[in-house]
Amino acid sequence: MTLRQLGLAMGLASTLHAQPSEGDLRSRLLARLAHAPGATAGIFVKDLSTGREVGVNADTSFHAASTMKVPVMIEYFRGLDAGRWSPDATVMLRNQFASIVDGSPYSLDAAEDSDSALYVKVGQAVSVRELVYRMITRSSNLATNAVIALVGAESADATAHALGARTIHVRRGVEDNLAYQAGLNNTTSARDLGALLAAIAEGTAVSRARSDEMLGMLEHQEFNDEIPAGLPP
Numbered sequence: 001m002t003l004r005q006l007g008l009a010m011g012l013a014s015t016l017h018a019q020p021s022e023g024d025l026r027s028r029l030l031a032r033l034a035h036a037p038g039a040t041a042g043i044f045v046k047d048l049s050t051g052r053e054v055g056v057n058a059d060t061s062f063h064a065a066s067t068m069k070v071p072v073m074i075e076y077f078r079g080l081d082a083g084r085w086s087p088d089a090t091v092m093l094r095n096q097f098a099s100i101v102d103g104s105p106y107s108l109d110a111a112e113d114s115d116s117a118l119y120v121k122v123g124q125a126v127s128v129r130e131l132v133y134r135m136i137t138r139s140s141n142l143a144t145n146a147v148i149a150l151v152g153a154e155s156a157d158a159t160a161h162a163l164g165a166r167t168i169h170v171r172r173g174v175e176d177n178l179a180y181q182a183g184l185n186n187t188t189s190a191r192d193l194g195a196l197l198a199a200i201a202e203g204t205a206v207s208r209a210r211s212d213e214m215l216g217m218l219e220h221q222e223f224n225d226e227i228p229a230g231l232p233p
Contacts, residue, residue: 025054042190048201055191061167064186066139068170070196071160073217075151076132077210078159085150090125093118097145100153100171101178108142108175114223115140136217145173163199165192 025045033041033056044058079085095107110119115138122142128150131143148156157170168188172179179185199205200214221228 022052022054026056029054029056044190044194046194046198048198058191058194059167059189061187061189064168064170064188066144067188067193068156068168068186069135069139069144070193070200071156071165071168071170072144072147072151072153073132073136073214074163074196074200074205075156075159076128076147077206077214079151081206081210085128087129089128091128091131091146091150093121093124093126093131093142093146095119095122095142097149097173097176099176099178100184101176101182104178106176106178108145110142112175113141114138115143118142133217133220137220137222139223141174148173160192160196163205164195166195168192 029043033039040060040062041056042058042060042062043054043056045054046052080087096105097107098104099106110116113119115134118134118140119142126146128147131140131146134140135143135147153170153172157168160168160170165188170186171184172186176184196205200211200218203211205211205214
């Protein structure tokens with residue numbers, strides 16, 4: 001697995017059939033981490049069929065970065081199940097958002113976004129489902145902020161805690177620099193991410209049908225050169 005020196009929280013809901021014992025797997029993970037001196041990693045692995053768990057710094061809190069898009073996705077699908085918005089709902093895509101610190105406006109830079117192509121749709125009505133899809137499959141920051149404006153960061157946070165993520169904090173959209181400077185950041189642990197991914201896999205995050213839709217989005221992730229690159233099939 002790829003590690004970043006500033007720290008990468010990794011949550012895995014994984015099948016470990018015919019895999020090493022917990023102790024042996026943990027030893028192998030520690031040996032792999034030794035090849036990245038100075039790096040801090042949070043790792044959590046769970047076999048959903050047996051309940052076996054292995055962790056390294058699993059409860060250490062990290063800056064969540066784009067992993068906070070998982071609880072945002074869950075909250076969108078919970079809204080679908082609850083009828084808060086329809087599957088064909090659209091929003092006017094705007095590149096202006098309000099800081100959670102003082103409500104002042106800020107915008108995103110297309111050059112800093114992994115999905116710069118979405119910016120051509122600013123000013124147009126865009127399907128919320130498309131935005132959620134791009135948020136997950138291309139890690140689109142613009143799509144993420146637009147979805148958060150709909151579902152609410154506080155709601156996504158509350159849902160994450162209800163699903164067993166104990167220390168996660170979903171506070172704000174991407175690139176809210178005033179909030180960042182004030183220490184109001186999105187944070188998570190690897191175990192928290194594991195709880196959310198397990199809830200999706202087991203169909204308890206939302207209905208089974210909606211959970212399957214989320215799994216489909218996750219499986220269509222286009223950037224597979226970092227965490228996925230180091231994992232077995």
